[in-house]
Amino acid sequence: MSAQVIDGKAFAAKVRGQVAEGVSKLKADHDLVPGLAVVLVGEDPASEVYVRSKGKMTVEVGMKSVEHRLDADTSETDLLAVIKSLNEDASIHGILVQLPLPKHLNEDLVINSIDPAKDVDGFHISNVGLLGTGQKSMVPCTPLGCLMMLRDHHGSLSGLDAVVVGRSNIVGKPMAQLLLGDSCTVTIAHSRTKDLPDVVRRADIVVAAVGRPEMVPGDWIKPGATVIDVGINRLDAPEKGEGKTRLVGDVHYESAAAVAGAITPVPGGVGPMTIACLLANTLTACCRANGLPEPEGLTA
Numbered sequence: 041m042s043a044q045v046i047d048g049k050a051f052a053a054k055v056r057g058q059v060a061e062g063v064s065k066l067k068a069d070h071d072l073v074p075g076l077a078v079v080l081v082g083e084d085p086a087s088e089v090y091v092r093s094k095g096k097m098t099v100e101v102g103m104k105s106v107e108h109r110l111d112a113d114t115s116e117t118d119l120l121a122v123i124k125s126l127n128e129d130a131s132i133h134g135i136l137v138q139l140p141l142p143k144h145l146n147e148d149l150v151i152n153s154i155d156p157a158k159d160v161d162g163f164h165i166s167n168v169g170l171l172g173t174g175q176k177s178m179v180p181c182t183p184l185g186c187l188m189m190l191r192d193h194h195g196s197l198s199g200l201d202a203v204v205v206g207r208s209n210i211v212g213k214p215m216a217q218l219l220l221g222d223s224c225t226v227t228i229a230h231s232r233t234k235d236l237p238d239v240v241r242r243a244d245i246v247v248a249a250v251g252r253p254e255m256v257p258g259d260w261i262k263p264g265a266t267v268i269d270v271g272i273n274r275l276d277a278p279e280k281g282e283g284k285t286r287l288v289g290d291v292h293y294e295s296a297a298a299v300a301g302a303i304t305p306v307p308g309g310v311g312p313m314t315i316a317c318l319l320a321n322t323l324t325a326c327c328r329a330n331g332l333p334e335p336e337g338l339t340a
């Protein structure tokens with residue numbers, strides 16, 4: 041294995057430390073405490089874990105944490121009423137609705153009912169438009185985390201060829217916008233892209249966010265390229281014992297690590313950066329709401 045492993049867990053801890061410093065300065069200088077509200081509808085086990093972690097880490101960096109846990113059969117009207125009350129609550133600077141939502145709820149309608157200034161996920165249509173036109177916005181947490189790791193590894197990204205494999209609204213599209221903003225030459229590829237291996241082979245930076253376990257093998261990777269694996273796929277692992285599972289990314293780690301210059305592991309790569317960037321966005325939202333300068337190094 042030759043690639044340098046980009047340690048997302050350690051990087052995320054550093055980002056959370058910077059957020060905690062920013063929070064303590066806000067308290068000392070302005071008597072302000074950023075507040076983050078997380079809304080969970082239903083009992084999806086993975087979502088439960090993520091929401092618990094978000095609440096714990098919010099408190100650890102010194103912010104106010106509020107959780108709204110609603111039944112799986114909650115009506116759209118009731119969910120919108122919760123969001124309206126959070127939009128109007130001056131002690132809340134960030135609102136997040138954990139995804140996926142139960143099927144009977146219209147995800148776009150729900151997300152677009154969040155005050156865009158409090159939309160710390162960056163999923164509101166206004167924030168999507170602002171990011172797409174290069175204006176100040178709230179930036180989706182996972183792509184922001186990837187960008188931070190890439191900037192840290194490369195310094196400047198200017199002129200590099202980047203291929204994003206995946207075209208989701210949550211990761212692929214905003215990731216491409218962020219890389220363009222840093223002057224990369226960006227290709228968005230996906231499962232139907234013609235000659236996908238050759239397209240990926242051109243890239244100095246590969247961001248894999250396609251949601252298919254180990255889809256990108258090492259022989260698609262240009263020697264020395266940086267590989268950011270956004271995938272989190274849980275597979276059965278009978279070799280570890282009955283009922284056991286293991287997590288893999290969208291990249292075949294062993295073969296890719298043998299040729300890449302740098303690579304993020306799964307777990308311990310992009311995943312932990314998602315929550316760290318959520319906290320960074322909440323601090324940013326609080327600063328903006330109060331007309332204060334934004335924290336340095338924590339935004340795009």
Ligand SMILES: Nc1nc2c(c(=O)[nH]1)N[C@@H](CN(C=O)c1ccc(C(=O)N[C@@H](CCC(=O)O)C(=O)O)cc1)CN2
Nearest residue numbers: 090136137138139140161181307308309311312314315
């Ligand atoms: N409203 C949102 N919903 C969802 C988002 C989001 O950004 N906003 N992203 C994902 C889930 N997610 C946060 O919500 C998230 C996913 C993964 C991790 C993480 O740290 N993963 C670990 C592995 C965890 C495990 O063992 O299962 C890792 O990769 O090391 C954090 C947050 C969907 N929903």
